[in-house]
Amino acid sequence: MYILYTLVAAVAIVPLLLKLYFPYFWSDCSFMISLARSFITFAKRRLRKPMFTVLDRFFEHAAQHPHKTFLVFEDDAYSYRDADERSNRMAQALKRHAGLKEGDTVALYMGNEPAFVFCWLALAKLGCSAALLNNNIRAKSLLHCFNCCGAKVIIAASELGNSVREVLPSLQEQNVKVFVLAKQWSTPGMETLADKVEEAQNEPIPQSARSKITFESPAVYIYTSGTTGLPKAALINQERLLAAMEVLSSNRITQEDVIYINLPLYHAAGFIIGFVGSIVTGSTVILKRKFSVSQFWDDCRKHNVTVIQYIGEVLRYLCNTPKRDNDRDHRVRLALGNGVRPDVWKEFLNRFGAIEVREFYGATEGNLVFLNYTGKIGAVGREIFILKKLFRYAVIKYDTAKDEPVRDSNGFCIEACKGETGLLVSKITKISPFYGYVRNAQQTEKKRLHNVFQKGDVYFNSGDLMKIDKDNFVYFQDRVGDTFRWKGENVATTEVSDILTMLDFIAEANVYGVEVKEGHEGRIGMAAVTLKEEKQFDCVKMYSHVACYLPGYARPRFLRIQDSLEITGTFKQMKVKLVQEGFNPAVVQDPLYFLEENQKSYVSMTPEIHSLIMSGKIKL
Ligand SMILES: *[C@@H]1O[C@H](CO)[C@@H](O)[C@H](O)[C@H]1NC(C)=O
Numbered sequence: 001m002y003i004l005y006t007l008v009a010a011v012a013i014v015p016l017l018l019k020l021y022f023p024y025f026w027s028d029c030s031f032m033i034s035l036a037r038s039f040i041t042f043a044k045r046r047l048r049k050p051m052f053t054v055l056d057r058f059f060e061h062a063a064q065h066p067h068k069t070f071l072v073f074e075d076d077a078y079s080y081r082d083a084d085e086r087s088n089r090m091a092q093a094l095k096r097h098a099g100l101k102e103g104d105t106v107a108l109y110m111g112n113e114p115a116f117v118f119c120w121l122a123l124a125k126l127g128c129s130a131a132l133l134n135n136n137i138r139a140k141s142l143l144h145c146f147n148c149c150g151a152k153v154i155i156a157a158s159e160l161g162n163s164v165r166e167v168l169p170s171l172q173e174q175n176v177k178v179f180v181l182a183k184q185w186s187t188p189g190m191e192t193l194a195d196k197v198e199e200a201q202n203e204p205i206p207q208s209a210r211s212k213i214t215f216e217s218p219a220v221y222i223y224t225s226g227t228t229g230l231p232k233a234a235l236i237n238q239e240r241l242l243a244a245m246e247v248l249s250s251n252r253i254t255q256e257d258v259i260y261i262n263l264p265l266y267h268a269a270g271f272i273i274g275f276v277g278s279i280v281t282g283s284t285v286i287l288k289r290k291f292s293v294s295q296f297w298d299d300c301r302k303h304n305v306t307v308i309q310y311i312g313e314v315l316r317y318l319c320n321t322p323k324r325d326n327d328r329d330h331r332v333r334l335a336l337g338n339g340v341r342p343d344v345w346k347e348f349l350n351r352f353g354a355i356e357v358r359e360f361y362g363a364t365e366g367n368l369v370f371l372n373y374t375g376k377i378g379a380v381g382r383e384i385f386i387l388k389k390l391f392r393y394a395v396i397k398y399d400t401a402k403d404e405p406v407r408d409s410n411g412f413c414i415e416a417c418k419g420e421t422g423l424l425v426s427k428i429t430k431i432s433p434f435y436g437y438v439r440n441a442q443q444t445e446k447k448r449l450h451n452v453f454q455k456g457d458v459y460f461n462s463g464d465l466m467k468i469d470k471d472n473f474v475y476f477q478d479r480v481g482d483t484f485r486w487k488g489e490n491v492a493t494t495e496v497s498d499i500l501t502m503l504d505f506i507a508e509a510n511v512y513g514v515e516v517k518e519g520h521e522g523r524i525g526m527a528a529v530t531l532k533e534e535k536q537f538d539c540v541k542m543y544s545h546v547a548c549y550l551p552g553y554a555r556p557r558f559l560r561i562q563d564s565l566e567i568t569g570t571f572k573q574m575k576v577k578l579v580q581e582g583f584n585p586a587v588v589q590d591p592l593y594f595l596e597e598n599q600k601s602y603v604s605m606t607p608e609i610h611s612l613i614m615s616g617k618i619k620l
């Protein structure tokens with residue numbers, strides 16, 4: 001009897017003790033269980049014959065609930081069957097007119113619209129891979145991105161036809177087939193596609209047309225501005241896409257959910273988490289061309305949205321709108337994303353009600369993902385002993401002034417202490433591979449860090465500074481020196497400087513991101529430049545060059561002209577001091593300029609402009 005009492009008492013007290021001493025024990029456990037479950041689903045799908053892909057998952061849903069709404073865009077709604085039929089037509093047209101066959105790569109150059117989705121499905125049906133070009137890029141960047149995926153066909157949205165025309169001669173030199181999603185287009189060398197799709201038959205493409213696809217075959221190429229240089233294509237192969245399929249279902253998203261996608265589909269967050277995630281779970285997608293702060297909640301109410309995606313700025317923009325009585329009148333239960341600041345996170349919950357915010361961390365091409373599953377505000381995830389052993393990542397001490405990891409006397413890196421900010425690296429192994437960038441061995445090598453803890457080991461350099469606190473919560477802190485984030489996009493500083501130095505009056509350019517003010521996410525672009533001898537700074541030419549070659553978020557909004565640029569002992573440009581000095585004319589003694597979009601020119605930076613920016617009257 002006594003033993004029984006003790007047992008009962010013990011059983012009752014253990015959870016109490018756990019709660020007291022290991023407050024996250026149960027959420028850690030439940031996370032591990034859902035992770036294990038996802039892994040089993042993944043492993044089962046991995047073993048299916050013939051090979052099971054995201055497309056097959058789409059077919060399953062199209063067969064189970066053909067009339068269920070798959071996609072809503074503006075006033076149009078498409079069921080699973082509609083999407084299946086439209087992509088059949090698209091596939092037939094592409095097969096016939098572009099001569100596509102299994103294994104080919106096609107570049108998609110379009111913004112968020114249903115055709116993007118149908119094109120991708122069509123390409124999957126044909127066994128082709130898609131390179132998702134950023135629809136903001138133009139000219140040299142466009143050509144660069146197109147060239148690095150090895151595509152022989154490009155499909156452009158009708159509103160981007162003119163941007164393709166600008167680079168047409170170079171495309172023609174390489175015998176690239178160019179299609180515009182319009183019914184009429186008069187430029188020779190560019191073919192229309194919309195009319196051909198309309199004429200095509202709704203006939204399924206047989207499985208045999210894609211029978212040679214393996215798990216190693218490329219599924220999509222997604223461009224990242226990683227840490228250095230021009231954008232690079234990260235290869236997402238079929239296996240990775242299949243594994244990514246589990247991310248959303250492990251977030252308990254189901255067929256009943258309605259997902260609101262306003263992030264660009266050419267990014268991993270929008271495409272993999274949002275779009276592929278909904279295919280996997282059989283949910284409904286409400287697709288937006290762009291994020292609109294004024295339409296956000298009305299859209300959510302109108303479509304009964306249950307899941308939203310965000311990047312840091314999105315939640316802040318939402319919090320900055322005037323309060324309304326119906327702020328809590330919606331059905332959103334889950335927000336998935338990354339980059340939200342703790343104060344915004346709190347305010348968002350206060351204002352819009354009990355929405356579960358799941359912050360996650362992961363690089364498109366990286367080999368490690370963190371997920372906040374405990375409700376700790378501000379954290380991107382948690383360090384769990386078993387996962388650490390499995391994935392072998394570490395936060396190592398980093399010297400931000402020299403822009404390189406700190407090494408001990410034996411040349412090895414040193415793990416950062418609890419609570420100390422350092423560089424996140426993760427060991428490249430079979431279970432966490434790093435495939436690198438397509439046709440860019442040099443950039444791939446740059447992301448590899450050698451001899452980290454042992455001679456000969458290789459780690460993936462995330463380029464992200466992180467901190468792990470004493471309770472094992474993981475926090476994202478910043479990007480390392482040669483990249484910064486602005487408006488949710490990574491800006492690679494070397495890419496911008498390469499473009500600035502194309503100008504005949506610029507000798508050197510040092511590009512960096514500066515904080516606008518306390519509490520603002522991201523950093524805005526700024527450049528310190530030197531002029532060539534006997535050359536003048538040309539404000540208008542500078543503006544038109546920058547506007548032509550760089551997307552809005554990457555253009556330096558501030559410029560300072562220096563006599564010479566400081567460099568470090570290792571010949572890297574010094575940024576730390578420049579970043580600290582920012583764009584305040586009271587601090588910066590050099591000639592200082594501001595990119596004024598209305599005037600289509602750079603203008604002299606004045607104390608007035610500075611105070612208008614600080615008071616928020618000039619929006620950046
Ligand atoms: C949203 O839900 C309400 C109540 O259940 C329903 O009447 C309405 O038709 C739904 N709207 C959409 C677009 O599904």
Ligand SMILES: CC(=O)N[C@H]1CO[C@H](CO)[C@@H](O)[C@@H]1O
Binds near residue numbers: 356358374377
């Ligand atoms: C799964 C989970 O618990 N996620 C949490 C992430 O953090 C937010 C912030 O409080 C919580 O609300 C979520 O519940």
